[in-house]
Amino acid sequence: MGASADHAALAPEGQSDGHDDGGTERFCVSKFVSVNLSGAADTAIPMVSKSLGFDPAMTAGPFETALQDVLGIAIFLSRATALLHWLV
Numbered sequence: 001m002g003a004s005a006d007h008a009a010l011a012p013e014g015q016s017d018g019h020d021d022g023g024t025e026r027f028c029v030s031k032f033v034s035v036n037l038s039g040a041a042d043t044a045i046p047m048v049s050k051s052l053g054f055d056p057a058m059t060a061g062p063f064e065t066a067l068q069d070v071l072g073i074a075i076f077l078s079r080a081t082a083l084l085h086w087l088v
Contacts, residue, residue: 026083030076037075038068 045063046056 026079027076030079031072034068034072034075037071038064041067041071 042060042064045067046060049059049063050056
């Protein structure tokens with residue numbers, strides 16, 4: 001009992017028992033979704049641009065980069081916002 005009481009006294013404010021608050025799960029799920037959606041978009045964008053008559057090599061790079069950045073941030077922040085009540 002004394003060791004756990006000492007640990008609680010040394011823990012940062014808001015983490016009295018040293019357990020994770022769910023941040024790891026939020027991060028892992030958001031990165032998993034982001035990577036899978038980006039992979040699907042990276043496959044579809046060149047095919048769509050070729051069917052529209054554009055050179056896939058020229059159009060795919062900028063669209064894929066922008067889409068991955070926007071998706072990654074949007075998914076991460078939406079997951080964090082949805083689970084914010086656990087932190088408050």
